[in-house]
Amino acid sequence: NINHFSIIYKNPIFKDLKKQRNKCCFTIRKAKKFYNKIKMIHPKNSIHITNQNHKQLFIIFNHCKYFYCYDPYTGLSNIALLCGCIPIIQKINNVNEEEYIRSRSSTQYENIKKLPGYAYGIENLEYAKKTLDEGKKLILKQDERNYENIQNFIKNIYDEKYMNNV
8 A cells, every 4th residue: 555645835824915906926947848949828927936935925925816827736726726816837848737747746636626726727717806715725725634644754763664664
């Protein structure tokens, strides 16, 4: 029996201040690994996220309505969502939404067909808006899993039976 040990750290600074939002932001990061040609769909006056610190990201994501994400696997999409900024993930060629969700995590999203709070492709924006709070809860639920995984890991490394089977 294999137990996945996956920990995702979520800095508690990231939360939704419920501010009026009138800006957009975007990131490119590892996009070149996933797309032959990147189709830029963000507004021209969007804030480019490159290497901002956590405090700067917190401020940006609480002022932006949408986060155009050309790197489909960056953790910034989770941070944006926690701050109330809807991530719009550029679709990967020949990868449907279910395949994309499964590729993000083998355990966290195992029974999910659509990621709440995320728009996988601009055409899913309305769904993301309607499910924003559900998406935040899904990320926060990962914190509970993290705690359980760490406790089980510690218990196992001190369990003689477990260590003798390694």
